[in-house]
Amino acid sequence: MTIEIANTKVIDQYIRQDRMPHIWCPGCGIGTVLHALIRSLVKGGYDMDKVAMVSGIGCTARAAGYVKMDSFHTTHGRALPFATGLKLANPDLKVILFSGDGDLVSIGGNHFIHAARRNMDITVICVNNFNYGMTGGQMGPTTPTGARTSTSRSGNYEPSFSIPALAAASGAVYVARWTCLHLRQLENSISEALTRKGFSLVEAISPCPTVYGRLNKQPTGLDQMKYYQTASSVENGADPMKVGIELNGKITCGKFVDIERPSYLEMAGFDKETR
Amino acid sequence: MESQVVLGGFGGQGIILAGFILGQASAIYDHQSATFTQDYGPEARGGACRAQVVISDGTISYPYVQNPTAMAVMSQEAFTKYTPELARVKNPILIIDEDLVKPANYTAKYYKIAATRIAREMGRPNIANIVMLGFLIGVTGVASAESVKQSIRDAVPKGTEELNMRAFEQGYSQGIEAIKAN
Amino acid sequence: MSNNGHLSGSFYFNGDIACAEGAISAGCRFFAGYPITPATEIAERMSERLPEIGGVYIQMEDELASMAAILGAAWGGKKSMTSTSGPGFSLMMENLGLGYMTETPCVVVNVQRAGPSTGLPTLVAQADMMQARWGAHGCYSAIALCPSSPQEMYDYTIKAFNLSEKYRVPVLLMADEAVGHMSEKVTITPPEKLKLVTRRKPTVSPDKFNPYQPDADLVPPMANAGEGYGFHVTGLTHDERGYPVMTPQAQEKLVRRLVDKIDKNRDDIIEVEEWDTDDAEVVVVSYGISARIVRYAVELARKEGIKAGMLKLITVWPFAESTIKRLAPRLKSFIVVEINAGQIVLEVERCAAGQTKTVLLPGMGGAVHHPDVILEAIRKAAK
Missing domain, CATH: 3.40.50.970 (Thiamin diphosphate (ThDP)-binding fold, Pyr/PP domains)
Structure with missing residues (x-):
């Protein structure tokens, strides 16, 4: 089914207008990613009464409070196990996890690898802006080596995680990455991810001009988008182990993993999912 | 009327299971009050372990053995550790596995059975606990033999019921004999 | 089955x-x-x-x-x-x-x-x-x-x-x-x-549903995900709609209700058991495994003619304040038996409010109290 989305009014009905304005900074990419997700849901013809969004804590996690559907803004890092309980209690729900990078792979890292290992029937949208934005731009596990943050003023000396590598190695059946510049591709990947049984992940590289960008010579959203434009290359099928992002380095985009293996619901023998 | 029974040995001998079977026999089939508690350490095998069963025709407030009326021990360590408690009681009944316990310095009367050897001769050393339980029931009568047999059937792995029945009978008949000889 | x-x-x-x-x-x-x-x-x-x-x-x-x-x-x-x-x-x-x-x-x-x-x-x-x-x-x-x-x-x-x-x-x-x-x-x-309770469901249509609008007993009806209510749930301080509100007023209103919905319904929630407290001069307070040991010790004390009783806390939280307040004025002492260095004793002492002594029999863990220790404490407290 294809639904043309001519204007924002179609999107607006899935946003809690009484919660606007949102808290996100000018130039931030989270709204862009949320927009892509809602377009994917609308185009996919999903019954929104059967879609639930779960998030943890952070700028990205605030999205759960803005969408007009059953939505859960939980604790830092614990959104995935919460979503796991929700999904298993009612397998008819389409459960979407909307998370920032620190929430997902730092404090929630253990839950992330285990949800992927189980091939839990959840779609994860991860907005990666390389730092903790809400608390003022601290370094995290996705911060590229050398990047300056408020807790690595003279440059981060830790190696960083590549989220697609982590997801693929842990067992995710669908892994894709795009930047906020690649709107159409991002939306298409989310659409695909939503249809996959098991654990699917779409990473969206996002500007955070207010803190990360400001400290790393990209002080506006536009600066960061320009960086994505010049540094991105689309390599569908690229080895997810080789798509790590260095400071101001190349950003490999595309669909890296799209495989089939029995999902948790199938393995456990209670696959009642209708989609 | 209250009986306080201690089973002692080392981890892996089935001491805990034997205690559970006795408690279950008393509580469910003899319609007595019966508590079963266990002492154990982190070891699944080896290490001293103890099962305590309190059986009463009234209610049991204190679920632990204070004054053991009967004690069966299947290791030297258990003998050393637990038998001093028998000094608190008049005419306690002590039972030992004669191949595993040397009752040094124990001057009071005691009963003995080669439970482990009998089990080995039956082809399954791990039913020594049931042989010992049978002997204990034969000697003390703290629970009825029929109830204990029913409890064994409930508690042992499917397919091993008959073997366990024979193990119980072996111990039980020797227990009856030992009482007659007394 | x-x-x-x-x-x-x-x-x-x-x-x-x-x-x-x-x-x-x-x-x-x-x-x-x-x-x-x-x-x-x-x-x-x-x-x-x-x-x-x-x-x-x-x-x-x-x-x-x-x-x-x-x-x-x-x-x-x-x-x-x-x-x-x-x-x-x-x-x-x-x-x-x-x-x-x-x-x-x-x-x-x-x-x-x-x-x-x-x-x-x-x-x-x-x-x-x-x-x-x-x-x-x-x-x-x-x-x-x-x-x-x-x-x-x-x-x-x-x-x-x-x-x-x-x-x-x-x-x-x-x-x-x-x-x-x-x-x-x-x-x-x-x-x-079996008397089973299940969560109260919303009685209004989804467009009128506020997920945190309480009923008279301060408890809001609860919709489950997937039932069409489209509600939002957050760990942030929130209003009746479930929306985050970052003000002291919203905090006061919400958290006050979270506290009150338990505290104001405490008579419905709290359950205790009393034995021989009617004429007791010493009441031993305990819970969990300790309550069994205490029961035994109290029975022994009664056999000695000591007017001992016992209060078993089935509901430890919320705390049975009114029971302690009722018993305190007529006792020589409370004794609290618990396998810790003194936790619930603080509540007993608070509620006894100086009207009687409160004696703690602590235990650091690893074993239950020996009944003799409790009996000895009862004897001493009854003197």
């Missing part, structure tokens, strides 16, 4: 297994957990039983996840439970707080062992009682029950579910190793005699 997996008759169960069966009788159909001594047998039993009856057992990666998962499952419409002991209970505190804030019904079982830290994994303690009351940060009121036998593990697990569904709150079953690992006869309540 009959009736949707409900056992019938009497069984020889240890407390842990009785707890699992109580959960099943109460309608629990989701369990998330992580192995830990001495609570593992609950998870093992649930892993065996739930799939037989259409329920879900999942072993999570840790206790943080277990607690989060049972909250999620509760919002998915299931009655849910987890079980743990000391170290795991500490890990659950964060999401337990989310449960209080979001008013999520669920049951958390802590089979207490001796701590702090790893402590004595296989041996008894009752030293998490204040953690049960205050362990999650922030203000809230908690409900915690303490069983003294395998039968009570069964009965109070059902009661815990009923209270959690009625008041929309995580309820803590604060068991201990001694009760968890002790076996005794447990009689299963026949399904037709």
